[in-house]
Amino acid sequence: MRLWTLTLGDVRFQWKYGFYLLYAIFAGVYLLALSAVPQSARQIVATVMIYTDPAAMGLFFMGAIILLEKSQRVHCALSISPVRAWEYMLGKLLSLAAIGMLVGLILAIAGGVESLPLCLAGIFFMSVLCSACGLIAAERSRTLNQFILLSVPFEILLCLPPILLLFGFESPWLMLHPGVAAVWLIYGDAPSALLCLLSLAVWCVPALWLCKKSVRRYFASAGGGML
Amino acid sequence: MKAVLSATKQLFAQLWSDVMLIVLMFVPILMGLVFRLGVPALEGYLCARLTKAAILAPYYPVFDLLLSLMTPIMFTAAGAMVILDEADLGLTRAIAVTPVGRRGYLLSRIGVPAAFSTLYCVIATLVFRISDIRTSLLVLLDLCSGVMGVVTALMIASFAKNKVEGLAYSKLSGLFVLGLPVALLVPVPSQYAAGLLPSLWMTKAVMEDASVWLLPAFLTAVLWCVLLYRRFSQKLLG
Numbered sequence: 001m002r003l004w005t006l007t008l009g010d011v012r013f014q015w016k017y018g019f020y021l022l023y024a025i026f027a028g029v030y031l032l033a034l035s036a037v038p039q040s041a042r043q044i045v046a047t048v049m050i051y052t053d054p055a056a057m058g059l060f061f062m063g064a065i066i067l068l069e070k071s072q073r074v075h076c077a078l079s080i081s082p083v084r085a086w087e088y089m090l091g092k093l094l095s096l097a098a099i100g101m102l103v104g105l106i107l108a109i110a111g112g113v114e115s116l117p118l119c120l121a122g123i124f125f126m127s128v129l130c131s132a133c134g135l136i137a138a139e140r141s142r143t144l145n146q147f148i149l150l151s152v153p154f155e156i157l158l159c160l161p162p163i164l165l166l167f168g169f170e171s172p173w174l175m176l177h178p179g180v181a182a183v184w185l186i187y188g189d190a191p192s193a194l195l196c197l198l199s200l201a202v203w204c205v206p207a208l209w210l211c212k213k214s215v216r217r218y219f220a221s222a223g224g225g226m227l
Numbered sequence: 228m229k230a231v232l233s234a235t236k237q238l239f240a241q242l243w244s245d246v247m248l249i250v251l252m253f254v255p256i257l258m259g260l261v262f263r264l265g266v267p268a269l270e271g272y273l274c275a276r277l278t279k280a281a282i283l284a285p286y287y288p289v290f291d292l293l294l295s296l297m298t299p300i301m302f303t304a305a306g307a308m309v310i311l312d313e314a315d316l317g318l319t320r321a322i323a324v325t326p327v328g329r330r331g332y333l334l335s336r337i338g339v340p341a342a343f344s345t346l347y348c349v350i351a352t353l354v355f356r357i358s359d360i361r362t363s364l365l366v367l368l369d370l371c372s373g374v375m376g377v378v379t380a381l382m383i384a385s386f387a388k389n390k391v392e393g394l395a396y397s398k399l400s401g402l403f404v405l406g407l408p409v410a411l412l413v414p415v416p417s418q419y420a421a422g423l424l425p426s427l428w429m430t431k432a433v434m435e436d437a438s439v440w441l442l443p444a445f446l447t448a449v450l451w452c453v454l455l456y457r458r459f460s461q462k463l464l465g
Contacts, residue, residue: 017391022399029402036412064394071315071390144308144390145247 006091023103034110046111047187054103055123058096058131059154063147066138079219086212097127114188122185125200129178132211139218178203230326234335238309247305255298259355262290266357287358288433295352295369299376302344304397306336307380311393323463337380345373360433367441368429374448375425379403381455385462423447
């Protein structure tokens with residue numbers, strides 16, 4: 001129940017600060033761009049758009065969300081409330097995954113991806129992973145510039161291997177990389193959809209564990225220490 | 228003037244403590260090296276694989292334009308991020324009523340980084356250019372990129388009320404670079420619908436090797452600056 005309330009609160013927060021309006025504008029721009037792309041390339045272009053934006057939005061926006069909450073002393077209040085670190089973390093992750101999946105679904109339909117359920121699963125797992133990485137980077141940052149710098153290694157690690165696919169370098173071993181697994185699921189030509197899902201789920205476990213640890217440590221410092 | 232200098236010094240000190248300044252100095256070099264060494268190599272690979280005479284080569288000026296555009300945009304965006312941090316702490320309005328003033332504040336946070344990065348951009352593009360673009364055109368292009376940097380940073384600073392909105396607007400400000408693909412992909416006269424984007428005219432200038440297109444690029448960029456500065460002033464007063 002508390003998790004639901006926190007998730008809903010984050011959705012309201014995102015609505016208030018114009019995330020939905022921003023992504024409505026971006027979806028419009030992406031749809032325009034997709035309509036200009038030849039039919040034969042539309043699916044791959046849609047995949048690149050989905051992977052680099054709605055699926056990875058947490059890696060970009062989490063810094064601003066957390067730093068704004070830091071400046072508003074929200075964490076100090078939360079740390080002495082019954083809210084647990086994992087509930088706070090999942091509230092953020094799920095709310096960002098929801099908007100990412102919504103925009104991703106629109107682009108997937110326009111791009112004609114092969115399997116919508118697999119595409120949505122890929123977006124969901126990737127969004128959770130990216131948002132968790134963003135949250136870890138944000139909790140360690142004091143300023144936006146610091147966050148941007150801290151998020152760069154995550155961006156490189158998550159985005160470079162999928163670029164290999166664009167140059168025709170394909171190997172089933174690449175499924176072990178979460179980014180490649182997500183791209184295969186979004187595009188719809190995964191060598192094994194089950195293994196891709198498993199790979200993404202396995203990567204989410206340490207990411208969520210580290211993220212929870214990071215949030216707990218920050219809550220402890222914001223609340224005046226661990227009792 | 229002394230107050231503005233002091234505010235500028237404080238900005239650079241903050242960027243230095245965040246390690247951002249080092250990264251900002253390093254990224255154009257890295258980008259230039261990737262373009263200079265990677266793009267011709269990629270062209271060779273693609274031409275051999277697809278048995279074509281040229282694939283990327285006709286677009287080499289666009290890579291030079293990208294390097295020219297990105298350098299000032301990155302520097303001024305870092306300044307805009309500092310404005311956002313300061314706005315959340317209530318410092319922006321406070322500084323604006325000190326001897327630094329509104330103009331001085333913007334000059335220290337956006338103007339100086341833009342001027343510095345334009346100079347840096349001229350050096351970077353002259354060293355790393357991969358096309359046979361004329362030096363005079365390249366320097367004019369870099370100046371125009373400097374103004375574009377001011378436009379994108381002003382867009383963030385003028386509209387955003389906090390960090391979250393700031394990052395949203397920084398993403399939205401990417402639309403200012405949309406003129407680049409429009410100039411390449413959309414035929415004339417339909418592309419003129421994007422005529423308010425300076426990047427459209429800048430792309431036309433490099434692709435057609437015609438400096439004359441930089442005039443509308445400068446004019447539209449300055450127009451955006453004036454409109455956004457007014458908006459920023461209203462925001463501070465409101």
